[in-house]
Amino acid sequence: MNRLRAWFLAPSWIVTVSLFLVPLAIILFYSFLTRGNYGGVVLDWSSDSYRRLADPLYGMILLRTFWIAGVSSLLCMLLGFPLALFISRSGARKNLYLSLVILPFWTSFLVRTYAWMFLLRDTGLINTALQSMGLIHSPLPLLYNDGAVILGLVYSYLPFMVLPLYATLERLDPNLLEAAADLGAKPGATLMRVILPLCAPGIRAGTVLVFIPCLGAYLTPDLLGGGKSVMAGNLIQNQFTNARDWPFGSAAALALMAIVMLLLLAFVRSDQEGLL
């Protein structure tokens, strides 16, 4: 039995070790080296890259990344909760609505980001429509700022919030709500004191599923932020391409990974059945 199981798992082991763990080890190695004169690395041990990360400039980038990810997660929760509530109460058509929520997510991420470029540009649909209606005279700068990035992120990750919320709302025992009503609670109080606390696991799962990808976002701030809204992902990518500073980029990448793992450890409880 063990031998067969070993054969079954062997290919995954090979791929995971060689194409995931070893590369991570390499960038860990690189993060302690020095940059060559015009790029590349030279075998000069130094913790300079990590010390540079401590510079307040990069602290600001991290803060901004947290800020954008945080606002996006909050908006996802505010927008997603009523939607999840509606779906959980729509009886027979639940699956239809769930499919409708999931469908945009599974089409190309790049296309969905581009869709917002198309809408928010100065010559885009929103500005053209507002101008033709006479509401404004010159285009509003809707694109290339933090707001556009947040909008893009909320749009991309909203389904990730809706699904876990729906899962917990669905398991909500309607008797509890009846009991609350019998005891004289108004709908608002029922919401705050009964529904929300019971949904805490779903809210937690949804927040993690939105916040963490937002932390590592690269494409959305790149296309919708116009290169001005530098988030952690953009900084890392830049070091490995245009700036050619691999040691510093590696240090930044590992710092981001460390943050992600800390957040996961803090939020994911062991009472949830693992995915794998």
Add this chain to the structure above:
Amino acid sequence: MNRRCFLMAAAAGLGACSRDRRPRLNVFNWSTYIDPQTVPKFEAEFGARVRYSVYEGNEEMLARVMSGNSGWDIVFPTSYIVKPMLANDLLAPVHHDLLPNLGNLEPHFQKPDWDERLEWSVPYMVTAAGIAYNRKLVPPPEAWEDMWSKRLGGRITMLDDPFDLLGACLKKLGRSINTSDAPELRQAQQAAIAQKPLLRAYVNAEVRDQLVSGDVLAAQMWNTTAQQAMDSSSEVAFAYPREGYAVYPDSSVILRESKHQELAHQFINFLLRPDIAAANALAARTTTTNWAARKLLPAEFRDNETLYPSPDVVARGEWARTMSPESQRLRDRLWTEIKSA
């Protein structure tokens, strides 16, 4: 298992069917820097295939070729990038006996300061960086100083290139674009950071369409791209700033990793032919380094103010020179900090 075997076989079969036996040259050049007919003509005449791809900036090109096994045969670095590429062992020597058309280059481009004997590079076109603007902007910008003016808020862009951006800031401060002086460079960095709130984006030739449509009122731009925009719209104009500007000769180089060195030489020689060079200059709206080609250019193109400005304007231009490694490192770091600020 059967299905998988079938799929792999089908893919392999299809791959084999479409394999072309002609040699393939991979050329990586700046965007809109060549006549669309040049590559087909070369392919027809020399029985080769050319994969022609474009990039928007030196940094983008360097990031790809730095590893030494990128797959490209010919790239077109700006003058100050040639020596660093040589220092990193990326270049193959240029054999003059394989380039009979070399004599078509203008005399001072046959002995350029970045490569005295043309051992590693062959000059291609010359560009300069100035300010392209939409005529809606009144009064029109005349100096780098004007790109820091509050009235332009949100409607200006600067080039997404460390040398260009720092160069503009240095000129605004009255310094040389090639300086290695750290305090001067830091002052330039401060100026760039001060400008950031007014800036829409750091972007290269891609901003052309937005300039034409008027989304962007003024952009730091190369004269070739500006001329292309001016061709699409009389609304666009170009100015060489009062404080001075940077001049960039671009050259073709053959990468040491190239497996088609002779074919690469043939391509470069082809580019040096007067008719081809003239067609390229005309199509790309650039200043050519080829005197034989210049004679073939139509008069109104030769006298174009943007591409062939008057002597007093030319005198204000400063040629980009290779920097010392320390200066390069400082500039790279300052660039990261500007972008992250």
Add this chain to the structure above:
Amino acid sequence: MKGGRRAGLALYAVFALLFLHLPLLILALFSFNASRFTVWQGFSLHWYQEAFHDAELAESTWNSLIIAAVATVLSTVIGTLCAYGLWKRRAPVLSNSLYLSLVTPEIVTGISLLAFYQWVFRFLHVQLGMHTVILAHISFSIAYVVIVVMARLRTVDAKLEEAALDLGANEWQAFRFVTLPVIWPGVIAAALLAFTVSFDDYVITSLVAGVDSETLPMAIYALARRGVSPMVNAISAVIVFGLGVLILVSERLRSA
């Protein structure tokens, strides 16, 4: 629930669903616009024609399809075997590594693979190309396949295999003839998922692609950076439709 509030919630849901779908629908709508500007000037298939005749786009699409096909086949096989192995007995290090590969930001996976390849290339005379992209795609797709197949395996009664073993089959036969047919819809669903994920990838692919391996997302990104062309709308509409169909089929299979 009171009628008024229910209606309010339903109205909100309509707006929320519109928010999710309208941008894509508008994008697709304007791909049929005769004019290149955002003012409707009549119905036209001009942009589709331009897209279909673009040689570079054709090559990118072809590359994307080949990469996705090969990566899908390999990652589905490897992932299914892995899920089965994990179903029988836990392997915490492997499961955690797979989980980690899911949550690692794409940019980090991409640059680490780039660093890995460049380091390997010092010893082997290879370059970045289709093979490096395919390997990268396999690497990040396996976790998705494992999740989907695992979910399916959890619905399978382990006693079926026990019965087969009692009747004289060896372990491989038990897997091949008893369990595999039962989870087969899940495997196909996982394959479709892996295909979608691979086809759509931009961040990792752009970092590890070589001269000959530009993919469709890379081509779209380059066009989108240049700003204005409705050709991107046309390509986007085709992709949205194609991937949408694949995903609907995958969902059907998964709940079959």
